[in-house]
Amino acid sequence: MSVAGAQPFIKLMQPSSHSVSPGIQRRHTLPASEVRPLNTQDAISVYEIEREAFTSVTGECPLYLDEVRHFLTLCPELSMGWFEEGRLVAFIIGSLWDQDRLSTDALTIHKPRGSTVHIHVLAVHRTFRQQGKGPILMWRYLQYLRCQPNVRRAVLMCEDFLIPFYCKSGFKVLGRCAITVGNLTFTEMWYPISGHAYMRRNSEAIRFPQHPLTLPVTNNDDQVDV
Ligand SMILES: CC(C)(COP(=O)(O)OP(=O)(O)OC[C@H]1O[C@@H](n2cnc3c(N)ncnc32)[C@H](O)[C@@H]1OP(=O)(O)O)[C@@H](O)C(=O)NCCC(=O)NCCS
16 A cells, blocks of 8 residues: 555544544533433432522422432433533432322332322522523423323422422413421412324424423523524
8 A cells, every 4th residue: 555545544543623523522611501311429419409498498408319319210301401511400300200290209109100200399599580480391391291101280289489480381280288397388280281292203302301402502501582
């Protein structure tokens, strides 16, 4: 083989900024915005956000660290995390439930045959609140649930001051919740999961969670199109 003929091969073997393909470069770059299911390695980041959002306010929190790990082990596909440059900024954790209404067992038990998704917690990191991220993440989560073949509805329990917030996401009041935590009482809310997004061609939902969605980067960090 002539030297000239061998040159392209030699070039490929030499590591230089010009010879690394864009695909390889991307693997080392954290995406600006990414939505993906959580895993047990995210548990501490989840709990840090919860501790600030709940424990420091009421002394209670929806899921303690062990419970976060428990649900992220049993049903990671029912969680969703929003990451900015690799940092968790908002998340939802859910599990399955098989009764009409929530009871204390629903706080710790995942019922794999249930058709109700119990949303244990939605929380946004303190510095990213008031930017619409909570409602956007909830919207994406509810769309995603439409890909889950056996899911018929989502339920959550919230303090009364958050009822208008969840109503804006389409939840309806189901009634007083049987569960109390310390002095805290809750209202139970529900959302019907209808249709099957997985049947639609070219649906973004089809790509989740196998391929994490990357949110488009905008000039304004506060605005993310979905
Ligand atoms: C509640 C929470 C998830 C909202 O997410 P967010 O990204 O900050 O939501 P936004 O700032 O876009 O607010 C959306 C709407 O909800 C309202 N809202 C937000 N937090 C609220 C609160 N604590 N009480 C009442 N209304 C609230 C906002 O006023 C806004 O209303 P608007 O659309 O009329 O302006 C977020 O504030 C949070 O993580 N709080 C601590 C944890 C928590 O309470 N989680 C919910 C219980 S599981």
